[in-house]
Amino acid sequence: MKLNRDLREFVGLLNSHKVEFxxxxxxxxAYHGLPRYTKDIDxxxxxxxxxADSMIRAIDEFGFASVGLSASDFLTPDIVVQLGVEPHRLDLLTGLSGISWDEAWSQRIAGTLDGLDVWFLSKDCYIKNKLASGRPQDLADVARLRQIRP
Incomplete structure (x- = not known):
């Protein structure tokens, strides 16, 4: 999937600051085979x-120092930090419904996003998360994902 210039730069900064995400x-x-339109990157x-300290350094270098975020913002469970505006918004999450960080990280999948090395949420963790969220779009995504990759 192609990212706009700003999102690509931010993901590159996360990598250079060795942020675990x-x-x-x-x-x-999309990585698991079902691309669809999105207004952000999660x-x-x-x-x-x-x-959290590394995340703040990446955010500051990206140009969002004036937003006033601190490392503690990335230590509080289940916080969503939104930076930018749609359709190129960054949603930085400190929790996912139905799955812990340790479980998600232990099952991560290596891949690339617009030429950048990244880790993706595994298919099984994706399904577990979306079922726990229970929103209609999430349930539809799970049904479609199960059809193409049982």
Missing amino acids: LVVGAHAL LFVAPRAGN
Whole structure:
């Protein structure tokens, strides 16, 4: 999946600052074979102190220092930090419904996103997360994903 210049730059900064994160949401769905339109990129961030510090350095270097985020924002469970505007918004998540960071990380899948090395949420974890969310679009995505990859 192709990213716009800003999103690609941000993901590159996460890599250069060694932030532990997983690509989740529609970009993970596309990786698993079902591309669909999305207005953002969802990244699940490891909620650990050193990782939160690295995340703040990446955000500051990207140009969002004035937003006033701190490492503690990435240590609080189940927070969504939104940066930018649709259709190129960043959604930085510290939790996912139905799955822990450790479970998601242990089952991660290596891949590339617009030429950048990233980790994707596994298909099984994706399904578990979307079933726990229970939103109609999520349930439809799970049904479609199960059809093409039983």
